[in-house]
Amino acid sequence: MVWTPLHAKIHRTMRSRHLFERNQRLLVAVSGGQDSLCLIKLLLDLQFKWGWHLGIAHCDHRWRSDSQANANHVENLAKTWGISFYLETAIAPVNSEAAARDWRYQALSAIAQANNYQYIVTGHTASDRAETLLYNLIRGTGADGLQALTWQRPLTTGIMLIRPLLEITRTQTEQFCQEFKLPIWEDSTNQDLQYARNRIRQELLPYLRANFNPQVESALAQTAELLQAEVEYLEKAAQELREEAMGDEEDITSSSSSSPFVFPLRLNRRVLHKAPLALQRRVMRQVLQQILTDAASFEHIEKLTALIIAPNRSQTDPFPGGAIAQVEGDWIWLK
Secondary structure: OOOOHHHHHHHHHHHHOOOOOOOOEEEEEOOOOHHHHHHHHHHHHHHHHHOOEEEEEEEEOOOOOOHHHHHHHHHHHHHHHOOEEEEEEOOOOOOOHHHHHHHHHHHHHHHHHHOOOOEEEOOOOHHHHHHHHHHHHHHOOOHHHHOOOOOEEEEEOOEEEEOOOOOOOHHHHHHHHHHOOOOOOOOHHHHOOOOHHHHHHHHHHHHHHHHOOOOHHHHHHHHHHHHHHHHHHHHHHHHHHHHHHHOOOHHHHHHOOOOOOOOOEEEEHHHHHOOOHHHHHHHHHHHHHHHOOOOOOHHHHHHHHHHHOOOOOOEOOOOOOOOOEEEEOOEEEEO
């Protein structure tokens, strides 16, 4: 086996970030593109150090006329490497990027659960991280959206999603595939400029590289990494503030017997008022996550935050689903 600097880097990353434990079952998502082939090759080569049991999963979205051939290509690679192969094919073509992502994670989770894999591993890179940051920034987001691609997160009960290549650019994965003559399956949809992410990849990032920073992908990925740590800290601080502001559950019924809630949501304005605005907003977003089916918008968060200093008996117009927030003395009630 040839041991490259990329092998050493990924090995160090997995140890320092505690991404995996030894002797675990890893389900690797392989599309056949350069990033996923780079990933599976690295994991195969590192397998002797970690004692993993590897499996390959491929999701056929049925977007392209060659999608079945693509799946057969990945299956043949799995057979060549002596790895278990799992295929999930969409019943009907998935018609949007968001729907495709949701379906893909559901499919991978089902495969992992059925076959006792503890980890699902994907080939997201620093380039993906940079593209996600730009995509969410353009659409409008806070720090959470700018650091959306994280190293690891729980996907479902007992299964972690791991992204070990987040410090590696797409240029590096391409060079790695060329060095080891890995048979890349070119996905024609990656060139389709009707998708915003492809326009960022094909047009915006090359422009930024040429005119602003040749290392723009790594720079943006580093920004996402810094934001990730800050978001984790702020979320924890907001959770502690929310728990303090909600008070003791035993006091809720006696403090407002007229409240229609069986389990009412209330927040103490005095507690929230002393906190920085950033934490106030995060508390309100956490609260709204309990009552809204979709993500809370900036407008939803702002109108709830405004009640911290609003006159008594002030109230919001209804949130999606019909809930209303109202000021009663020192308390904000969600009814």
